[in-house]
Amino acid sequence: xxxxxxxxxxxxxxxxxxxxxxxxxxxxxxxxxxxxxxxxxxxxxxxxxxxxxxxxxxxxxxxxxxxxxxxxxxxxxxxxxxxxxxxxxxxxxxxxxxxxxxxxxxxxxxxx
Amino acid sequence: xxxxxxxxxxxxxxxxxxxxxxxxxxxxxxxxxxxxxxxxxxxxxxxxxxxxxxxxxxxxxxxxxxxxxxxxxxxxxxxxxxxxxxxxxxxxxxxxxxxxxxxxxxxxxx
Numbered sequence: 001x002x003x004x005x006x007x008x009x010x011x012x013x014x015x016x017x018x019x020x021x022x023x024x025x026x027x028x029x030x031x032x033x034x035x036x037x038x039x040x041x042x043x044x045x046x047x048x049x050x051x052x053x054x055x056x057x058x059x060x061x062x063x064x065x066x067x068x069x070x071x072x073x074x075x076x077x078x079x080x081x082x083x084x085x086x087x088x089x090x091x092x093x094x095x096x097x098x099x100x101x102x103x104x105x106x107x108x109x110x111x112x
Numbered sequence: 113x114x115x116x117x118x119x120x121x122x123x124x125x126x127x128x129x130x131x132x133x134x135x136x137x138x139x140x141x142x143x144x145x146x147x148x149x150x151x152x153x154x155x156x157x158x159x160x161x162x163x164x165x166x167x168x169x170x171x172x173x174x175x176x177x178x179x180x181x182x183x184x185x186x187x188x189x190x191x192x193x194x195x196x197x198x199x200x201x202x203x204x205x206x207x208x209x210x211x212x213x214x215x216x217x218x219x220x221x222x
Contacts, residue, residue, distance in 0.1 A: 032209045034209070034210060034211070038153075042215075043202060043213040043214060043215050043216055044155065044202070044213050045213070046210055046211070046212065049209065049210060051209070087153055089155060093209075098143050098145075098160050098162060098167055098206070099145060099157045099160050100157065100211060101157070102154075102155040102156070104152075104153075104154055105153050105154070105155075
């Protein structure tokens with residue numbers, strides 16, 4: 001099955017700085033890589049995703065990069081704001097099947 | 113016009129009881145899922161249903177049983193609840209790729 005590793009587990013950055021969260025996956029057949037944001041007491045919400053035929057995708061201050069050869073993908077948040085504070089999860093489907101295997105999450109803290 | 117909804121939001125019960133959590137989606141998606149999030153925030157898939165067929169069944173105890181009366185609903189029934197079942201349970205649905213989560217049900221077993 002798919003194994004997804006996520007680092008770091010906690011990331012503290014100054015407001016306005018950039019934040020980068022990295023994930024690796026094990027199943028080379030995986031072809032879809034979403035990122036979710038979960039605020040305290042709320043549901044995980046999809047913020048950006050990328051498919052294996054694309055190397056990078058950007059949406060305003062958020063970008064995701066994918067390196068299929070190395071089997072890793074990263075979330076980049078620029079010009080961080082207090083409302084970016086949350087737990088972020090990466091995920092990948094096991095062998096392209098339904099369902100997602102999630103990383104263990106990164107607690108992002110934006111320092112004012 | 114909530115896309116994925118769950119009831120109840122909170123569930124407090126005694127060990128040994130049987131309980132159900134209901135989930136409904138109005139997105140027209142073909143596949144629905146149940147995830148468990150433990151106290152360390154780890155999210156793990158439990159089940160998925162596609163057109164009323166179970167297509168993923170992770171190694172969860174057989175005390176947990178998903179039931180899908182139709183494509184828009186996937187309920188979770190839990191028999192003989194144990195202390196370790198305390199967690200947040202999320203329902204989700206998807207069509208191709210992106211999954212959308214319900215608000216979660218916080219289960220506390222005393």
